[in-house]
Amino acid sequence: MKARRWAGVAALAVALLGSPVVYAGRACAEPQALKIETITRALNLAMRTLNALDASDSKVVLLARAGQDLSKYGVRYSHFGFAYRQDDAQSGHVWRVLHKLNECGKAEADIYRQGLGEFFLDDLWQYEAAWVVPQAEVQEKLLALLLDEPRSVQMHVNPYSMVSYVWGLKYQQSNQWAIETLALAMTPGADSRWGRPQAQSWLREKDYQPTALNIGALTRLGARVTAANVAFDDHPSEKRFSDRIETVTVDSVFAWMIRSGLAQAPVVVLR
Secondary structure (H helix, E strand, O other): OHHHHHHHHHHHHHHHHOOEEOOEOOOOOOOEEOOHHHHHHHHHHHHHHHHHHHHOOOOEEEEEEEOOOOHHHOOOOOEEEEEEEEEEOOOEEEEEEEEEEOEOOOOEOEEEEEEHHHHHOOOOOEEEEEEEOEOHHHHHHHHHHHOOHHHHOOOOOOEOOOOOOOOOOOOOOHHHHHHHHHHHHHOOOOOOOOOHHHHHHHHHHOOOOOEEEEOOHHHHHHHHHHOOOOOOOOOOHHHHOOOEEEEOOHHHHHHHHHHOOOEOOOEEEEO
């Protein structure tokens, strides 16, 4: 079983060596070919993550990566998605990741289903993975949603800002999409009319607390002028003009999941 998986990983590596890379959330007017070192680190981290997930009894985890250095904001991980175990005729099962990506620094984003290798194949700041394991009931509800194509993308909207307001509707960043999707999965009777306002209401009821980033006016102005995927106009004026930017981060989601009893303590895997 593992030999077949390694064969697939090797084939992916060969295919990617000559391919241009598109980094999530970053400008890519001139795509560059992937470096061997980048591929090696990413696939090594993917395999270590795969082995750890296989050794667990998990069906779904909230899987994070450290794509950018956000340490000055007190944030460790930049992005997360749902990694789920899916039956496969050849290998017995595979792990897939459903997540939202903003490519080329555009003002829009899309939903992707990828393997672990693709998920980590980015210009990562740290080759480190982390995840929280939801409680069994939460996993079951999430898995049912993730395998349902229409429902799995029900909460997605295209307009994107990297720092979208946690309780706003104008934009939606990647981590925000993920917790709003979690809210959909956890709400009995939610139908196709159930949308982002209802998801955010559920998150408020469950006492989700966003991260408050301290971003000054000059930094905000510079980011807005130079990056299409950064906007601040959805934040309430009283918060924005006091340099308080409230947005969804991996760290805040992990802390909330544990505090609320929805998940266990995080697992960390280094390359």
